Amino acid sequence: MSTVDLAVSPVVPPVPAMAREAAQAADAALRQIRECASGFAELGARLRKRPPHFIVTCARGSSDHAASYGKYLLETNLGRAVASMGPSVASVYNTPNLELKDSLFIAVSQSGRSPDLLRLTEAARAGGALTIGFVNAEGSPLSRLCDVNFPLCAGPEHSVAATKSYILSGLAFLQLAAHWTQEAGLHEAVSRLPAALEAARALDWWPGLSRLADARSLFVLGRGSGLGAALEMALKFKETCRLHAEAFSTAEVSHGPLALVGPGFPVLALGQEDGSAEGTRSVVRRMVELGAEVRSALEVPGAELLPTVPGVPNAIAPLCQVQSFYMAVHRLATARRLDPDAPAHLRKVTETV
Numbered sequence: 001m002s003t004v005d006l007a008v009s010p011v012v013p014p015v016p017a018m019a020r021e022a023a024q025a026a027d028a029a030l031r032q033i034r035e036c037a038s039g040f041a042e043l044g045a046r047l048r049k050r051p052p053h054f055i056v057t058c059a060r061g062s063s064d065h066a067a068s069y070g071k072y073l074l075e076t077n078l079g080r081a082v083a084s085m086g087p088s089v090a091s092v093y094n095t096p097n098l099e100l101k102d103s104l105f106i107a108v109s110q111s112g113r114s115p116d117l118l119r120l121t122e123a124a125r126a127g128g129a130l131t132i133g134f135v136n137a138e139g140s141p142l143s144r145l146c147d148v149n150f151p152l153c154a155g156p157e158h159s160v161a162a163t164k165s166y167i168l169s170g171l172a173f174l175q176l177a178a179h180w181t182q183e184a185g186l187h188e189a190v191s192r193l194p195a196a197l198e199a200a201r202a203l204d205w206w207p208g209l210s211r212l213a214d215a216r217s218l219f220v221l222g223r224g225s226g227l228g229a230a231l232e233m234a235l236k237f238k239e240t241c242r243l244h245a246e247a248f249s250t251a252e253v254s255h256g257p258l259a260l261v262g263p264g265f266p267v268l269a270l271g272q273e274d275g276s277a278e279g280t281r282s283v284v285r286r287m288v289e290l291g292a293e294v295r296s297a298l299e300v301p302g303a304e305l306l307p308t309v310p311g312v313p314n315a316i317a318p319l320c321q322v323q324s325f326y327m328a329v330h331r332l333a334t335a336r337r338l339d340p341d342a343p344a345h346l347r348k349v350t351e352t353v
Helices: 017-022 025-049 061-078 115-126 141-145 164-181 184-201 206-210 224-241 256-260 277-289 314-335
Strands: 055-058 082-084 104-109 130-135 148-151 217-222 244-249 266-269 293-296
Touching: 017 314, 025 148, 025 164, 025 184, 055 061, 055 115, 061 082, 061 104, 061 164, 061 224, 061 314, 104 115, 104 164, 115 130, 115 141, 130 141, 130 164, 141 148, 164 184, 164 314, 184 314, 206 314, 217 224, 217 277, 224 244, 224 314, 266 277, 277 293
Parallel strands: 055 082, 055 104, 104 130, 130 148, 217 244, 217 266, 266 293
Antiparallel strands: none
């Protein structure tokens, strides 16, 4: 009797929800542009007619990192100060009579249910601000509370770690900046983002992240509009990989934090080809000289170059780099024997007071 060797197919682990959801960002971006462009155009005309004296943002976690990205877009293109206000000002300290007359207040949230964001938004309205919501959950308490609400259009997110909702929050700020300023370059950045995200999704950052499987800490660096991306990546290292990561501006890291850098110290450096690029390259060169293992989005001798989408507008380069990162960081979590969809001690919706 003859025997037949049956080939055993290798077991392919299921793709985590985090990666599946991150991969939907390009389609979601198209949806947001299609559904919200007219509303942003109306808001832009309103803001040009009666410009606010200053802008306040209110958010936590990944949403706050998107607000950091938006801060640089609005400050550099409009010349108006943007400040992040702590929700506890209203929810814990019950600060009376917030003076926000003639300001623009932007609340950013995935769930739109956190009591502290709701309290501060109520106080901002009472204080005379025009309140704007960038909220993923349509019909949420926060979206109903704001004077004007824009759905992120990210669709459901089941993984605890936010991905596409961060990118779509960034797009909301970009649409706001484009329609407020009417700058052709910003409108081009909006229109090119979906295709750029598709291209970024296909880039492989895993070789650059794979050697962090045994790491205990690292720096993530960015500057300007890229600082929010650095903050977001550092958070994802913490929550999905249980890897202590600190995000710094390349301007700040050269002060006290530089004392931690030495041979083998891991660094992930982001960057876009704007006015911050040469300063970022200078910092990366210094860290290479100190023996750090640097992965960099900008080409610097001695640093491992991370692949980036060529020729994209500087305004969307940080969002594209986050997209590429999202498609690799779940593999690092798995390599560290963790489930990226179920971080320890965390849940999807965190309602803080």
